[in-house]
Amino acid sequence: MGIFSRFKKGLQKGAQAVQGALSAVTGRGSLDEEGLLRIEEAFYESDFGVEATEEIMDSIREAHRSEKELRGEDAGKIARTVVERFLKGSEALFNLEPAKAPEVLCMIGVNGSGKTTTCAKLAHRLKKQGSKVVLGACDTFRAAATEQLKSWSDRLDLEIVAGHHGADSAAVAFDAYSAGESRGHDLVIIDTAGRLHVKENLMDELAKMKRVLQKRSEEAPHHSWLVIDGSTGTNVLEQAKAFHEKFGLTGVVVTKLDGTGKGGAVVSIYRQLKLPIYFIGLGESPEDLQPFSIGHYLDSIFPPVPIEETV
Ligand SMILES: Nc1nc2c(ncn2[C@@H]2O[C@H](COP(=O)(O)OP(=O)(O)OP(=O)(O)O)[C@@H](O)[C@H]2O)c(=O)[nH]1
Ligand SMILES: [Mg+2]
Incomplete structure (x- = not known):
């Protein structure tokens, strides 16, 4: 298709x-x-x-x-x-800069927005384009989360670094970076646990992950994307502000535009946040993550x- x-x-x-x-x-x-x-x-x-x-x-x-x-x-x-x-x-094109390898991309956002799925789909896409990518399964909070990403990595033959359930998520991120660096990879994609932006302690964990990554590379994370469920995207300003304050945001992914989300959320989200939309989720198959194109959208x-x- x-x-x-x-x-x-x-x-x-x-x-x-x-x-x-x-x-x-x-x-x-x-x-x-x-x-x-x-x-x-x-x-x-x-x-x-x-x-x-x-x-x-x-x-x-x-x-x-x-x-x-x-x-x-x-x-x-x-x-x-x-x-x-x-x-x-x-509209924003995602390009990797070889001089900065490995770059780090963190997917962050509230519970269930589509982070894990987006990590897997993106890794698959970039791998097909010839980039060397490793996934960091840093949602150590939920027992099934690492398994979920591992099963994607099995299915799509993706490299992954994971910790055990309850492990320090920042330590897993550190390990994933180290693996990416020693194996000469282009990108480390970090999956994080879903968290409500009003939960201070969980937001502080994110900030810690960033500090730990910066011990390895001052510029890390090079990309921090807020993953937003397009079916609940009409009121996202507060959450985006909170994530931006703790972590910094460089872009957005809007998922589930095929489901009960009816497309218009892209407009509503961009009007609220003015952050570049790198990808949109249009379905559950790996190929359904597509770079956002204003022309195709219109x-x-x-x-x-x-x-x-x-x-
Ligand atoms: N139809 C559709 N479903 C999607 C899309 N993206 C994600 N999903 C589904 O949404 C559900 C939640 O996705 P996850 O990737 O697990 O979300 P998450 O943000 O990692 O969730 P937590 O880790 O629990 O916070 C899953 O059933 C996905 O298959 C999309 O673009 N379209
Ligand atoms: Mg997840």
């Missing part, structure tokens, strides 16, 4: 909500108040968030005031332009041809 097909398939739900509303009003001719409300509802439903939805609707209503014959597809084009503006600067949510005609 091509990259765009993965975007389109993963973002189907959000696209259907928006396209459903736009094509329904197109079917009735030019837009009326009921049609406008229906479009507004579709943006809310697709997790674009209150502010983004209001701004999109302001632009559509403004155009409607000067052009009473405005149709659903015109509203779609306006919405697309506004969303494109919202996303300006969000073409999936606002397809140039109405969605009924493409499925």
